[in-house]
Amino acid sequence: MDRQAVAAAYPRALDTHTERVHASTVVGLVLVAGLLIFATGAVFWRMAFQGPPEQALAAIHVEHRRHTWILTWMLVAMIVTPAGLAGYAMLAASPLAAMAAAAYNIGAVAWIAALTFRLTVQRWAAAQPAIPDFFAPLNAWATGLYTVHMTSAYAAFAALGAAVLAADGPSWLGWLGIGLGVGCLAGFVATRFAGPFNPPILAHTYTAVLGVWLLTQT
Numbered sequence: 613m614d615r616q617a618v619a620a621a622y623p624r625a626l627d628t629h630t631e632r633v634h635a636s637t638v639v640g641l642v643l644v645a646g647l648l649i650f651a652t653g654a655v656f657w658r659m660a661f662q663g664p665p666e667q668a669l670a671a672i673h674v675e676h677r678r679h680t681w682i683l684t685w686m687l688v689a690m691i692v693t694p695a696g697l698a699g700y701a702m703l704a705a706s707p708l709a710a711m712a713a714a715a716y717n718i719g720a721v722a723w724i725a726a727l728t729f730r731l732t733v734q735r736w737a738a739a740q741p742a743i744p745d746f747f748a749p750l751n752a753w754a755t756g757l758y759t760v761h762m763t764s765a766y767a768a769f770a771a772l773g774a775a776v777l778a779a780d781g782p783s784w785l786g787w788l789g790i791g792l793g794v795g796c797l798a799g800f801v802a803t804r805f806a807g808p809f810n811p812p813i814l815a816h817t818y819t820a821v822l823g824v825w826l827l828t829q830t
Contacts, residue, residue: 639699643823646693653685712771719764726757765815769793
């Protein structure tokens with residue numbers, strides 16, 4: 613039976629398939645874009661920005677435009693990637709995918725709050741002649757929000773991988789998510805929230821891989 617005959621017999625089925633293909637394309641593009649947007653800012657990061665407060669604030673004061681550029685792109689990425697995950701949860705119609713998106717997005721809200729702190733309070737503190745007394749506890753609060761973000765992202769990776777397996781997706785993709793999520797979360801905790809599992813760009817890696825896979829399905 614040719615396509616015209618199928619279209620005549622099952623018009624809604626073809627429409628539904630086409631809509632799903634379009635949705636997969638959009639969700640895949642958004643997930644990949646999240647990583648690329650984040651990387652646009654992250655490639656300019658300087659280690660001095662995350663040193664002791666005296667060193668970090670001095671570096672931020674000298675290179676405040678660079679610092680703002682980096683964090684602004686990160687902030688945009690933290691809107692794009694969660695949007696892509698919400699789209700994937702709807703596309704997959706999976707409770708596991710929905711829980712993964714919820715976990716990731718809760719962490720994203722925490723990281724957005726921390727980024728906003730760095731773009732405002734930290735930027736203001738960097739311009740002061742001396743570090744304000746209240747900066748240390750607020751900075752610790754922002755660091756705690758970042759920890760929430762990374763742990764939520766790694767947990768979401770594991771749940772996403774499980775969702776892929778439950779939906780009969782490729783086993784390599786599902787186990788990659790589970791392995792990355794569990795391994796990175798364990799490493800993040802074991803290294804006391806520092807070291808090789810600390811860079812925030814890692815929170816966009818598996819989601820981007822998932823996005824690339826979705827694009828190959830269209």
